[in-house]
Amino acid sequence: xxxxxxxxxxxxxxxxxxxxxxxxxxxxxxxxxxxxxxxxxxxxxxxxxxxxxxxxxxxxxxxxxxxxxxxxxxxxxxxxxxxxxx
Amino acid sequence: xxxxxxxxxxxxxxxxxxxxxxxxxxxxxxxxxxxxxxxxxxxxxxxxxxxxxxxxxxxxxxxxxxxxxxxxxxxxxxxxxxxxxxxxxxxxxxxxxxxxxxxxxxxxxxxxxxxxxxxxxxxxxxxxxxxxxxxxxxxxxxxxxxxxxxxxxxxxxxxxxxxxxxxxxxxxxxxxxxxxxxxxxxxxxxxxxxxxxxxxxxxxxxxxxxxxxxxxxxxxxxxxxxxxxxxxxxxxxxxxxxxxxxxxxxxxxxxxxxxxxxxxxxxxxxxxxxxxxxxxxxxxxxxxxxxxxxxxxxxxxxxxxxxxxxxxxxxxxxxxxxxxxxxxxxxxxxxxxxxxxxxxxxxxxxxxxxxxxxxxxxxxxxxxxxxxxxxxxxxxxxxxxxxxxxxxxxx
Numbered sequence: 001x002x003x004x005x006x007x008x009x010x011x012x013x014x015x016x017x018x019x020x021x022x023x024x025x026x027x028x029x030x031x032x033x034x035x036x037x038x039x040x041x042x043x044x045x046x047x048x049x050x051x052x053x054x055x056x057x058x059x060x061x062x063x064x065x066x067x068x069x070x071x072x073x074x075x076x077x078x079x080x081x082x083x084x085x086x
Numbered sequence: 087x088x089x090x091x092x093x094x095x096x097x098x099x100x101x102x103x104x105x106x107x108x109x110x111x112x113x114x115x116x117x118x119x120x121x122x123x124x125x126x127x128x129x130x131x132x133x134x135x136x137x138x139x140x141x142x143x144x145x146x147x148x149x150x151x152x153x154x155x156x157x158x159x160x161x162x163x164x165x166x167x168x169x170x171x172x173x174x175x176x177x178x179x180x181x182x183x184x185x186x187x188x189x190x191x192x193x194x195x196x197x198x199x200x201x202x203x204x205x206x207x208x209x210x211x212x213x214x215x216x217x218x219x220x221x222x223x224x225x226x227x228x229x230x231x232x233x234x235x236x237x238x239x240x241x242x243x244x245x246x247x248x249x250x251x252x253x254x255x256x257x258x259x260x261x262x263x264x265x266x267x268x269x270x271x272x273x274x275x276x277x278x279x280x281x282x283x284x285x286x287x288x289x290x291x292x293x294x295x296x297x298x299x300x301x302x303x304x305x306x307x308x309x310x311x312x313x314x315x316x317x318x319x320x321x322x323x324x325x326x327x328x329x330x331x332x333x334x335x336x337x338x339x340x341x342x343x344x345x346x347x348x349x350x351x352x353x354x355x356x357x358x359x360x361x362x363x364x365x366x367x368x369x370x371x372x373x374x375x376x377x378x379x380x381x382x383x384x385x386x387x388x389x390x391x392x393x394x395x396x397x398x399x400x401x402x403x404x405x406x407x408x409x410x411x412x413x414x415x416x417x418x419x420x421x422x423x424x425x426x427x428x429x430x431x432x433x434x435x436x437x438x439x440x441x442x443x444x445x446x447x448x449x450x451x452x453x454x455x456x457x458x459x460x461x462x463x464x465x466x467x468x469x470x471x472x473x474x475x476x477x478x479x480x481x
Contacts (some may be wrong), residue, residue, distance in 0.1 A: 040445075041446060042446040042451070045221070045240055048240070049221070049240060052252070052255075056255065058252065058255045058259070059239075060216075060238055060239055061238040061239070061240060062238055
């Protein structure tokens, strides 16, 4: 049974974000994915696929439009993990 | 609040490198088109190697005559939607001919290929439904799904195991609605084909609905040119086949064919169908004439595939990095944007037009010189394309 807390999810997401963090900025929960990390729509979709595989969840593309910060993403992913693996 | 110039500045910046050096890859104007493979650009003859005119039918005598006749007898436009004054006998004939060609129960014609996918996905799906889209699928599939309000899940390009994994995850939360898989026959950028038998196997196991977009494969693959589904023996498993008239058919418009009950209901629920004027009579007549040529198009297809093999072999011999096995789309990978732009301009200077394609329009951030082959190319023309590539590749 893997741990499943928002913090644990945030750590996992930070690891997955590393290849997209070209400027090597510090990744906190308030980091904006579009403004700070400058992820374009394609990069966001690639990231979503990586998150799906890492956490074994379905992360629909529709949700990505509502997600702005790394923290938003971690919260959302943690919720989906709870729902799907309940 | 952002003002308009602020919004535009971001777009200008994104294309700065490409536009700075004169020839703008997105601003090429064909002053005169001479044939499916030749045009005049800036007063110079240009060999066209990036037009998706796979069978060269845009100048077929039968199609030009049918268009001329339709314009003379029925006018230049329908000025109305199919559900109002825009259904002519010609549109019905075109739909019957498509259904006959694909050996299915019904067909619906749309005004463009983009509208066909927008119309099919937005009407077939709704909130509560889920669609799994191949990562490399065309923008119009994504846009149609977005318009539908369905849950959109992307799967790794041409990866049946990945599709299966995502469907399995999805089944844990027992989605209440329809589950649809969207793939393409030939993918427009790299020119590779979907592994359709594998996709069908996954589709059957999960009880999903399969939509295949044959935009680049209709007229090109299969004994009758029906596309990849027919060529791979998966015709009955492709629940809906979408296609376009703007590639092998040589005109403009789009279609959906299916034997599934309810296809006709799209006519009432598909907003892109209901709220667009129907194809103009000359366009519909040209498409109808082209379908006959595609149906009997063995020779055209043989010439297309001979040319495709010749171009692929010629470019491979130069040591260029080709994205897919031989096919009507031959995409050459370039290392970066500067090399891409320089080679694209070098080809145009040597009188050869190909498509320049770059992220986010391309998968995996690749930079592509994308050639498309036509049955109308002569072997000499194909060799000229290869020689021009050899010169620009040498730098």
